[in-house]
Amino acid sequence: MTAATSPFEADFDLITEQIRRHAQAAPQRRALVDPQHTLGYGELDALMDRVAASLQRDGLRPGDAIGICAASSTLYAAVFLGALRAGVVVAPLAPGVLPAAFANMLRDAGAKRLFVDASVAATTGPLADGGVPRIALDGSEAGQALQSWLAPEGARPQPVSPEPAWPFNIIYSSGTTGEPKGIVQGHGMRWSHVKRGRNYGYGEDTVALLSTPLYSNTTLVVFFPSLAWGGTVVLMPKFDAARYLQIAETERMTHTMLVPVQYQRLMARPDFDRHNLSATRVKFSTSAPFNAALKADVLKRWPGGLVEFYxxxxxxxxxxxxxxxxxxxxxxxxxxxxxxxxxxxxxxxxxxxxxxxxxxxxxxxxxxxxxxxxxxxxxxxxxxxxxxxxxxxxxxxxxxxxxxxxxxxxxKKDMIISGGFNLYPSDLEAVLREHPAVAEASVIGVPSEQWGETPVAYVVLREGQDLAADALREWVNERVGKTQRLSDLRLVGELPRSAIGKVLKRELRDLYVARPAG
The missing domain is CATH 2.30.38.10 (Luciferase; Domain 3)
Structure with a gap:
């Protein structure tokens, strides 16, 4: 760390060292909370030491990697942070991918240990993990129990001082395709996110509620600053709008990260305005398009600032x-x-x-x-x-x-070239959302013998609405240019989305090709 009046003014510092400082100053202050466990800063710091010492005992050196594939929990977070303290690179992997894609990610990362729980045991089975030793975070039969793997209480690792360019984690951005790409992020990049926190009211009284998964960068851009600044992170393993609002009110949530579809589901709840969310300082969003009307509704009805990262x-x-x-x-x-x-x-x-x-x-x-x-x-x-x-x-x-x-x-890849004209799906989606019966819409380009490509819409109607697909298609086509007209419109119960809310347009294209118009 360079000399500075505060660690957060430094060009570079370690998130793990910030956690140690908080543990020394306020060991009882809550650091991590999930539905089953709460870890204070003192407990978290000690557990991170045990994880780091265990990895070193197993022969892992700085720059080696581990994989974690599990639901979000305090133990997941502690293993992630403990590995960083040992200079070990973390590859947080998405549950639910095909076994072949999972094996590719694990092999690509060069993971020497794999931390799992029972919820992903099938994905991480012997055929998928390549024989990498498995440790079960939840004590299940998915692997060696974490408690038996950990070094004894009081164990301390050999000191490691990562530099800014050292790899911090490997985030896989396309694990569902069978061709995963690992994005290597450095310690310096993560520290830049921590420093940015001074603009958004992070501090020791922060209570950050996170319902997106820990394998997603979306979550991590709030998770790490919250802990580095000494706040409390409350983890929801699975998003549920009603439960989210209950926790936010009870915990006096100050910060949160939500993807646009989560904002949409929260704001649509009839009981939203009955919840006391007055402690909110900043709400963040990223990862998917966030339409202006929804932003306006959030600003009007939910206290605190709204910040979108692109x-x-x-x-x-x-x-x-x-x-x-x-x-x-x-x-x-x-x-x-x-x-x-x-x-x-x-x-x-x-x-x-x-x-x-x-x-x-x-x-x-x-x-x-x-x-x-x-x-x-x-x-x-x-x-x-x-x-x-x-x-x-x-x-x-x-x-x-x-x-x-x-x-x-x-x-760029979603742009539709129809009859030589460039059509942007977002323009057509915006028109569709103007219809009072439409809750969600996604427009894709499909092959056309006449035009090369032609636009097709998939639409989710609002609850209680009854509208024919042809009638809605005609309504849209009366409001767009001749070259933009939809050739087909399908009504569906929901749009296929990734765990962080991105519409999977590739799946819609595959679905349409399998079941074309007529």
Whole structure:
């Protein structure tokens, strides 16, 4: 740590050392809470030491990796943090992926130990784990019991001092495809998220309620700052809107991270306004498009600030929209964070002026080292300006306005080219959401002999609404340009989503190809 008046002013410090300082100052203060357990800072610090010492006993050295695949819990978090104290890299893996994809991720990470629970035992079975020794966090038969694996109480690891460039974790962004890509994030990147916390009221009185999974970067960008600043993290293994509101009220929640579909489900509850959420300081969101009308509703009915982060797990720049401070910019994802260079480029790699749409690229102090063991894919997402400065391609299409706010048009890969015209699904989805019967909508491009591609919509109606698909399609087509007209519209009970709320458009395309119109 460089000399500074506060650890949070330092260019770099260790999150694990911050936790130790809190343990020394206030060992009884709650650090981690789940439905079954509560760990104070003193208990957490001691457990982290035992985890680190156990890994060292097993021969793991700084730079080696472990995998964790389990529901969010205090023990999951303690193992993650304890591994970091030993300089070991953590690969938090998504439950529910196909065994082959799981095996690929575990092999790619080079994990030397795998921590699991009974809920994912099938995914992490002998055929999928490649013989990696398994430790069961919950004492189940999924592996060796954690308590029998741990070094004795009072054990202390050999000191390790990670540097900013050392790998912190490997986040797998596409484990459902069978071709997982591991995004390597460094200790310096994570510390930059902690430092950003000074802007959002983190402190020893923080109570952060997290209902997204710990294998997701969405969760981790609030999880680590909350602990580094000495607050309490309350973990929900599975999101349930009614239970979330009960916990938020009882715990006097101050901070939370939710994806847009969770905000939608919370705000739609008839009893939402009866809950006392007045302790809320800041609500965060990221990972998926957050429509302006929903943001406005959150601002109107839920106390505290609303902050949207736009960026990638790969790093490469973040835009921040402090929605409470910029109510006329709710259609945007905000302005580049301090020290982040975000640009819009055309197909030839030329930087575009204000108002013109192109691919969004970004550079920041917190960028991934690269995709683990995938140098070619790493190079494919890099763009360099004329000075040699490195940027990460986002794959998003956007434009800046005159005030420096970025509006996203759509995902580049989701753009539909129909009859030579570029169509953006987000434009059509916005029109669909204007209909009072529509709760959710997703538009995809499907093959067309006449046009090359043609837009098709999948729609979820609001509860109690009865509307024919053809009638809704006609309503939309009367309000869009001729080239934008939907060729088909399907009503469904729900849209396929990832664990962090992203609509899985690939699944919708596959579904449509399997069951085309007519």
């Amino acid at each position: 960026g990638m797990t790969e790093g490469g720049g973040t835009c921040i929209l402090e929605a409470h401070a910029h109510p006329t910019k709710l259609h945007t994802v905000g302005r580049p964070s301090e020290g982040h260079d975000i640009r819009v480029i055309d197909e030839a790699g030329r930087t575009l002026p204000v108002g013109e749409a192109g691919e969004v690229v970004g550079h920041s102090p917190g960028m991934m080292t690269g995709y683990h063991n995938r140098p070619e894919q790493t190079r494919a997402v890099e763009w360099f300006d004329e000075t040699g400065k490195r940027f990460i391609r986002t794959g998003d299409v956007g434009r800046f306005d005159e005030d420096g706010f970025l509006t996203l048009v759509d995902r």
